[in-house]
Amino acid sequence: MISNLDYATLQQLWWMIVSIVGALFLFLTFVQGGQTLLWQVAKTDLEKSLVITSLGRKWEMPFTTLVLFGGALFAAFPKFYATSFGGAYWVWMLILFSFIVQAVSYEYRKKPGNLLGSTVYEVFLFINGSIGILLIGAAVGTFYTGSNFTLDLYNRVTWDYTLLGINLRGLEAAFSLFNLSLGIFLVFNARVLGALYLLNSIDLSATPNLESRLRNGTGHNFLIALPFLLYVLVSILFRSGFDVDSAGTVSLVASKYLSTLVAMPYLLILLLAGIVLVLYGVVSTFFKKSNKGIWFSGLGTVFVGLVVLCLPAFNNTAFYPSKLDLQSSLTIHNASSSLFTLTTMTYVALGIPFVLAYVAYVWKLMDAKKLTDVEVTHEESY
Amino acid sequence: MIDVDLSMVNWARAQFALTAMYHWLFVPLTLGLSFLCAFFESIYVRTGDKEWRAITKFWMTLFGINFAIGVATGIILEFEFGTNWSNYSWIVGDIFGAPLAIEGIFAFFLEATFFAVMFFGWNRVSKRFHLFSTWMVAVGSNLSAVWILVANGWMQNPVGMVFNPETARFEMNNFFEVVFNPVAVTKFVHASSSGFLMASLFVLTISSWFLIKGRHVQMAKKSIVVASVFGLLSSSYVAFTGDESAYEVAQKQPMKLAAIEGLYKGETKAGIVAAGILNPSKKPGDDQDPFLLKIEIPYLLSLLANRSIDSFVPGIDDLVYGNETHDIESISSKINRGKTALRVVYPFTGG
Numbered sequence: 001m002i003s004n005l006d007y008a009t010l011q012q013l014w015w016m017i018v019s020i021v022g023a024l025f026l027f028l029t030f031v032q033g034g035q036t037l038l039w040q041v042a043k044t045d046l047e048k049s050l051v052i053t054s055l056g057r058k059w060e061m062p063f064t065t066l067v068l069f070g071g072a073l074f075a076a077f078p079k080f081y082a083t084s085f086g087g088a089y090w091v092w093m094l095i096l097f098s099f100i101v102q103a104v105s106y107e108y109r110k111k112p113g114n115l116l117g118s119t120v121y122e123v124f125l126f127i128n129g130s131i132g133i134l135l136i137g138a139a140v141g142t143f144y145t146g147s148n149f150t151l152d153l154y155n156r157v158t159w160d161y162t163l164l165g166i167n168l169r170g171l172e173a174a175f176s177l178f179n180l181s182l183g184i185f186l187v188f189n190a191r192v193l194g195a196l197y198l199l200n201s202i203d204l205s206a207t208p209n210l211e212s213r214l215r216n217g218t219g220h221n222f223l224i225a226l227p228f229l230l231y232v233l234v235s236i237l238f239r240s241g242f243d244v245d246s247a248g249t250v251s252l253v254a255s256k257y258l259s260t261l262v263a264m265p266y267l268l269i270l271l272l273a274g275i276v277l278v279l280y281g282v283v284s285t286f287f288k289k290s291n292k293g294i295w296f297s298g299l300g301t302v303f304v305g306l307v308v309l310c311l312p313a314f315n316n317t318a319f320y321p322s323k324l325d326l327q328s329s330l331t332i333h334n335a336s337s338s339l340f341t342l343t344t345m346t347y348v349a350l351g352i353p354f355v356l357a358y359v360a361y362v363w364k365l366m367d368a369k370k371l372t373d374v375e376v377t378h379e380e381s382y
Numbered sequence: 383m384i385d386v387d388l389s390m391v392n393w394a395r396a397q398f399a400l401t402a403m404y405h406w407l408f409v410p411l412t413l414g415l416s417f418l419c420a421f422f423e424s425i426y427v428r429t430g431d432k433e434w435r436a437i438t439k440f441w442m443t444l445f446g447i448n449f450a451i452g453v454a455t456g457i458i459l460e461f462e463f464g465t466n467w468s469n470y471s472w473i474v475g476d477i478f479g480a481p482l483a484i485e486g487i488f489a490f491f492l493e494a495t496f497f498a499v500m501f502f503g504w505n506r507v508s509k510r511f512h513l514f515s516t517w518m519v520a521v522g523s524n525l526s527a528v529w530i531l532v533a534n535g536w537m538q539n540p541v542g543m544v545f546n547p548e549t550a551r552f553e554m555n556n557f558f559e560v561v562f563n564p565v566a567v568t569k570f571v572h573a574s575s576s577g578f579l580m581a582s583l584f585v586l587t588i589s590s591w592f593l594i595k596g597r598h599v600q601m602a603k604k605s606i607v608v609a610s611v612f613g614l615l616s617s618s619y620v621a622f623t624g625d626e627s628a629y630e631v632a633q634k635q636p637m638k639l640a641a642i643e644g645l646y647k648g649e650t651k652a653g654i655v656a657a658g659i660l661n662p663s664k665k666p667g668d669d670q671d672p673f674l675l676k677i678e679i680p681y682l683l684s685l686l687a688n689r690s691i692d693s694f695v696p697g698i699d700d701l702v703y704g705n706e707t708h709d710i711e712s713i714s715s716k717i718n719r720g721k722t723a724l725r726v727v728y729p730f731t732g733g
Contacts, residue, residue, distance in 0.1 A: 057502050060453070060494035067457050068486035074463070075483035078475020085461060086468020096461055100454040107450035153728075154550060155472045337476045338546070338553040348484055355491050362495050362515075366506055379505065 002346045010342040011332045014076035015313045017349060021069045022140075023305030026186065027298045028062035030197040031055050032129035033190030033221075035102070038122060041195070041213040049376040050210065054201045055194075056106045057366065061359075063099060075345055079155060079335035080320055087149045087159040088142075088170025091135055098132030101125075133190050137183030138173040143312040144236060144257070145176050146323035160324060178235050181228045182308075188225035189278075189301060192218055196285055196294035203370035218293065219286040222278075233271075236311065237261075242318035242329055250318050250326040260315040267307050267314075274303030394466035401462060405455035408448045413527055413574055414581025414616070415445045416520035419500075420513075421608050427513045437601050438516075439504075441585065446501060449493075449523075477543050477554040478533055481561075485529035492522030527577075528570050535566025539634045547730045568630045572623040579620050582613025625686065632687035632695070640698045643683060644672045648696040648705060652683040666698050 005013070034055045042048040074081045085092050101124035108114050109121035147170070148161040161172045173179050195217040204211035241256020253259075261268040281297025284290040313319035318329035336342065419442050426434035460482060464471050471478070499507060499515035507515070536542075542559030543552045554560060586609050589602035632639045639645075644660060645652065658676030681691040688695070694708055704712030 053502075057498045060497055063453065063457070064486070064490045064494040067460060067490055068483070070457075070460055070464075071479070071483035071486035073479075074460075074471065074475055075479035078479050079472050081464045081475060081479070082468040082470075082472035085464025086466075086471070089465050092461060092465055096458055099457060103450045103454035107447050111447070154469065156469050337479065338549075341476045341480060341554045344554065344557045345480055345483065348480075348487065352487060355487060359491060359495050362499060365511070366498060366503060369506060375505075379502075 003343055005343070005346070007339045007342070008333070010339065010346060011336045012314065013346065014072075014336065014342055015319070015332045016310065017352075018069065018072045018076060019306050019309035019313075020302075021065060021072055022309050023302045025062055025065040025069055026189075026305040027193070027301045028058070028065055029129075029133055029186065029190040030193035030294065030298070031058050031062050032102075032133050033187075033192065033194030034129075034198055035125035035194070036129035036187070036191055037194050037198075037214075037217055038125065041198075041210060041217055043209070043213075044207075046373055046376070047207055047210045050202050050207065050371060050373065051198060052106075052109070053376045054198055054371050057371075058197075059102065059106050063103060066099065076337055076342060077330075077332065077335045078337060080330050082155065083149060083151065083157045083330060083335075084139075084147075084170075084320060087157040088139070088147060088173065089159075090168065091139055091170030091173055094171075095132055095135045095139070098128040098135075102128035102132075129190065129194075130187055133187045134180075134183035135174065137186035138176070138179040139170070140308065141176060141179030141182040142173050143309075143319050143321075144239065144241075145173075145178050146242070146321040146329075148172065148324055149322050149328060150325045151322075151328040178232065178239075181231045181235075185225050185228035185232060188221045188228070191221040192225060192278075192282060193294065193297055193301065195221065196281060196297055199285060199291045200294045201367055201371055203372045206373045215286060215289070218282055222282045222286075229275075236308075241312070242321040242326065244316045244318055244329075244331050244333075248331075248334065250321070250329045250331075252326070256315075256317060257311050260311055260317065263315050267310060270303045271307040274300040274305075274307065276300070277303065398459075398462050398466050401455055401458050405452065405459055408451045408455070409527075410573070410577035410580045411584055412445060412448045412452050412523050412581075413577030414579070414612075415441060415448065415584065416516075416523045417578065418581055418585055418609060418612060419445055420517045420520045421612065422605075423513050423516050425608070427509050433600060433604065437604055440598075440601065441605070442500065442516075444584075444588075449497070473551045474540075474543075475551075477536060477540075477552060477560060480554065480557070481529045481533040481536070485526050485533075489522050489526035489529060492525065493519055496522065524574055527574055531570040531573060532561055532563065532566045535563045535569050536560055538569075539563055539565040539630075547727050550727055550730065565630050565634055568623065568627040572620065572627040575616050575619040575623050578616035579613055582609040582616060585609035586613065628686060629689070636696050637698065637701045639687060640696060640701060645683070645695060645697040646672050646699050648694055648700040648708065650684070650694045651681050651691055652687070652695040653678040653680040654683040654686065666702050 034051065038048065038051055042051045070081075105121035105124040105128075108116075109118045114121075148159060150158050150160070152158070159167060159169050161168050163172070174183065195214045199211065199214050199218075202210070204214075237258045238255060239257065240252045240254050241260070242250050243253035243256050244250050261271070277300025278297045279300075281293035281295070281300060284296065285293035311317075313332050316331075318326075318331045320330035320335070322328040337345070419438055422434055422438040422441060425431075426438055463478070463482075496515040496518040499512060500519050503512050503515060540552070541563050542554055542556035544555050545551075546553045560566075585605050589605040589609070592598045592602035593606075628639070631642075640648075644655060644658070646664070646666065655673065655676045655678050658678075659674040661670055661672055661674050664670045664672045683695050684693045685691045687693065696705065696708065696710055700708065700710050702713050704710055704715065
């Protein structure tokens with residue numbers, strides 16, 4: 001059956017797969033969000049240990065999902081990989097740097113005799129959760145606002161944006177109000193998710209102050225995130241989009257993304273459902289003292305993330321537009337791998353549900369009992 | 383037609399090489415240490431002896447530290463293919479991206495999921511499930527080596543692909559040729575077995591130090607028993623797979639072999655230099671001796687490279703300047719053919 005799928009369908013399918021991985025990553029940024037909450041919600045050593053250990057048991061998940069996001073893009077859309085990573089060098093390098101320091105922080109923070117001391121590693125975790133996620137948001141924002149590159153006949157990328165004579169190589173993405181708003185929304189949404197996750201995973205009976213700070217954190221961070229989300233959504237609906245005609249010519253078309261939502265109503269339904277779920281997760285936690293908000297807000301984040309990633313690519317739209325030369329823009333048709341590779345990778349992707357199943361099973365098994373103060377004091381902890 | 387800023391290329395090379403070298407300081411250790419942890423824990427589950435559990439936990443801590451560095455440097459390497467070698471990513475991404483994606487789907491998630499159980503699941507899951515998780519981390523670590531070496535093997539010996547002049551890039555046409563590329567297979571078995579050996583030596587070294595200091599004596603002795611057996615088995619396997627790996631280098635990348643051996647002028651019944659001092663002023667094509675001093679074992683290079691003591695092993699000069707007797711084309715001839723190909727392809731790109 002897979003071998004009968006046509007090229008265009010496979011290209012759409014693979015953008016959908018990449019978007020699902022990206023959307024799952026956004027859900028998993030509860031780890032990064034929790035890291036930025038550390039100093040705000042954990043005031044004692046015990047509270048700190050509970051927060052760090054709870055997050056530390058999941059730190060590999062967003063990390064691995066990010067690696068898979070990169071790998072899937074490389075396999076399915078190598079021209080995007082080449083153009084964006086090669087061109088927007090500094091923004092990607094900074095994002096990666098924030099993830100390197102995260103990985104070592106969990107393992108080294110409490111190791112005896114570490115050279116830097118635990119506070120430095122906590123700063124590293126904060127950098128990962130703030131600057132790292134902000135830049136990821138800004139990078140995703142360029143799918144809507146465009147980037148400053150051109151491609152030559154050999155698809156070699158030239159990046160052209162200088163400030164004081166320095167080529168910023170992608171860092172300029174953070175200067176756009178739209179990109180910045182998306183980044184800030186993701187940072188505060190991650191903090192909401194972080195608080196919701198910690199409420200769900202820790203036995204807070206011995207630390208009531210931590211619980212009240214986490215509940216307050218959920219509401220406060222959501223209120224900060226909300227205007228940025230609304231700005232991003234309204235802007236998406238009314239901004240011009242990078243339309244691709246049947247000859248492959250790219251042009252700016254007014255309200256392109258709005259017309260895509262109308263043409264693909266399932267995306268609109270997903271978006272609305274996502275927003276409602278995020279809201280329900282927060283409200284049920286803040287007002288009804290529920291500890292299950294992470295599942296609603298998490299699923300809602302996946303839905304919203306999926307729409308944000310699919311919208312700039314579907315309905316004949318250039319997902320990586322060039323502001324300098326519209327015809328250098330990347331579409332899922334001109335940036336994809338060959339029919340053979342996409343078909344082969346689709347067979348490989350049949351294994352993904354199996355992977356998701358064992359991840360979910362192990363997650364359930366490990367989180368069946370909440371993390372207790374006894375556990376972090378007497379057993380393994382970060 | 384194509385201008386390349388060589389100084390930039392050298393920076394890109396330096397950064398990639400630095401990351402790869404740093405990555406490879408830690409990864410081989412995790413390949414073997416993960417299996418050793420699985421062995422220790424298997425003994426614990428079988429015997430119920432708490433000391434084996436303590437031993438497992440001790441070595442797991444060291445595994446965890448190495449694992450974190452391996453992961454942190456690994457993600458950089460993946461993305462550096464895009465940041466440092468962007469055009470390469472485009473030209474061969476159709477083939478090269480697939481193993482990296484498969485590594486992410488099947489290996490990284492296996493490691494990441496069961497890593498948490500391995501460290502924090504002692505009192506949360508059953509003994510057997512914990513043991514299963516430890517084995518899964520070992521399998522996942524080594525599975526990730528499989529796919530990255532499939533990618534690397536393809537870089538050494540590109541197979542399973544065609545050149546598409548319309549897109550001016552290489553495209554995969556046989557997935558199984560890429561996966562079962564002989565260079566990839568030999569690279570994996572050699573890299574993993576050397577990782578097993580290295581981890582065994584790591585455990586032996588630390589345990590021996592404990593014995594000398596009179597600390598954790600029982601733990602050290604028990605660790606030595608397991609690591610010695612694993613190391614001994616691995617060492618013979620390393621020798622066998624090393625021979626296979628070098629044979630593939632000789633067959634597929636003769637210049638690499640010539641450079642490794644310092645062989646400038648090809649020889650029939652070539653000997654291998656067991657030890658020597660290289661001549662720093664030696665250049666390809668001149669008549670200087672490449673070694674100031676050498677101890678050579680006769681015939682052995684021909685035997686290792688071609689499995690025949692009478693065979694010819696080409697040297698650097700043969701491969702650079704060509705050797706008609708042995709039907710070796712010169713580099714200048716290859717460059718000219720490449721230029722012709724570029725001229726033919728150029729119009730297809732719209733130029």
